[in-house]
Amino acid sequence: MKTDSRRKLAIVALAFTLAFSTPALANDGSGKDNPNSEFKFIGNVKDQPVFELNFGSEEDEYTVIFRDEVGNILYIDNFKGAILSQKFLFSEDLGDTSLNVSVKSKKTNTTAVYSINRSHSYVEDTVINKIK
Numbered sequence: 001m002k003t004d005s006r007r008k009l010a011i012v013a014l015a016f017t018l019a020f021s022t023p024a025l026a027n028d029g030s031g032k033d034n035p036n037s038e039f040k041f042i043g044n045v046k047d048q049p050v051f052e053l054n055f056g057s058e059e060d061e062y063t064v065i066f067r068d069e070v071g072n073i074l075y076i077d078n079f080k081g082a083i084l085s086q087k088f089l090f091s092e093d094l095g096d097t098s099l100n101v102s103v104k105s106k107k108t109n110t111t112a113v114y115s116i117n118r119s120h121s122y123v124e125d126t127v128i129n130k131i132k
Helices: 002-014
Strands: 037-045 048-055 061-067 073-080 085-089 099-105 110-116
Touching: 037 099, 037 110, 048 099
Parallel strands: none
Antiparallel strands: 037 048, 048 085, 061 073, 061 099, 099 110
């Protein structure tokens, strides 16, 4: 039970998202629809992963839901208006736990689901060279 509350607390800290919004054009003028959303890993801050979610249109409203591997909702929020990019910082190490991120567009009624799978591996190489 303590692990679940720690996970929920970590994701609640996710609500403390970095308050950076990046202005971008919603349409490049090509006449093609922009993708609904793009979710990517952008790096680490103090050994904690930072993710960026780019939305497809500023005229749309998006619901973002983070779920753990069991399906529990850890974070939910709505984004609309001029916010076209949002960064999320995990404040606590979740280990090798997988998370699903759902991004639902209200205007197009489509949902994109992303999976975050973290794994750690340590490799130690020992090389012996003959000098003479």
